[in-house]
Amino acid sequence: xxxxxxxxxxxxxxxxxxxxxxxxxxxxxxxxxxxxxxxxxxxxxxxxxxxxxxxxxxxxxxxxxxxxxxxxxxxxxxxxxxxxxxxxxxxxxxxxxxxxxxxxxxxxxxxxxxxxxxxxxxxxxxxxxxxxxxxxxxxxxxxxxxxxxxxxxxxxxxxxxxxxxxxxxxxxxxxxx
Numbered sequence: 001x002x003x004x005x006x007x008x009x010x011x012x013x014x015x016x017x018x019x020x021x022x023x024x025x026x027x028x029x030x031x032x033x034x035x036x037x038x039x040x041x042x043x044x045x046x047x048x049x050x051x052x053x054x055x056x057x058x059x060x061x062x063x064x065x066x067x068x069x070x071x072x073x074x075x076x077x078x079x080x081x082x083x084x085x086x087x088x089x090x091x092x093x094x095x096x097x098x099x100x101x102x103x104x105x106x107x108x109x110x111x112x113x114x115x116x117x118x119x120x121x122x123x124x125x126x127x128x129x130x131x132x133x134x135x136x137x138x139x140x141x142x143x144x145x146x147x148x149x150x151x152x153x154x155x156x157x158x159x160x161x162x163x164x165x166x167x168x169x170x171x172x173x174x175x176x177x
Contacts, residue, residue, distance in 0.1 A: 006056075009157075035076050037173055045077040046172055049087040049111070053104050053147075054140060055094025058158040059121040063091070066161040078168065084110040089171060091164075095123040095140040096147045108148040116151045116171040119144040120164060125153040 050063060066073055067080070081087050084107045096104055108117070119125050126143030144150050154167035 034169065037169070039077065045079050046089060046168070047079055047081040047087040048089045048091050048168070049081055049084045049107065050091045050093070051104060051107055053092050053094045053100045053124070053144065054097030055121065055123060059093040059124070062158045062161050062164060063093075063120075066164055071161055071165065073165065078165075084108075085112065087111055088115060089168060090115065090117045090148075091120060091168070092117065092144045092148075092150075093120045093124055095126075095142055096144060097140050101141050101147055104144075104147050117144070117148055118164075118167050118171050119150045119153045120159060120167070122155055122157040125155045 050060075052060060065071070073079075084090065090108060090111055092104065108115075124144045126145070141147055145153075152167045152171040154164055156163055159167075
């Protein structure tokens with residue numbers, strides 16, 4: 001059933017490519033304000049652990065774009081780390097597959113307080129007709145919030161890098177833990 005929905009979405013969407021973004025003269029000012037906000041909240045860089053709980057990898061492509069030179073998130077004080085023991089934010093993509101449910105819970109438990117969880121994509125947020133393309137079924141538990149507490153959801157299939165960055169900032173800046 002999921003294959004049928006995926007093929008329908010591909011045929012409906014067609015070929016998609018983004019035009020190059022226009023130059024934004026105020027971008028540097030916003031980046032400096034963002035960096036100051038991150039330092040105010042954490043006193044250091046924000047470390048993120050990405051957990052792929054069973055996604056189609058569409059969201060991962062947007063995460064890679066966010067790490068690219070156009071968005072320069074490392075220059076803003078946002079970095080990705082390999083160990084959940086050294087991070088502030090868990091970024092979870094995809095519907096939680098049954099074989100990764102325990103691993104996601106353990107990753108959440110291993111992350112020190114204060115911690116924030118960002119669910120990324122329609123599948124991770126449980127949006128759409130049946131909760132993204134994959135929804136709950138025999139192989140998946142469903143959305144991330146069914147397994148661990150979620151602070152911010154970033155919907156989209158997949159969400160843009162800008163939307164993802166806004167979600168991360170909403171988690172660390174707007175949610176006081």
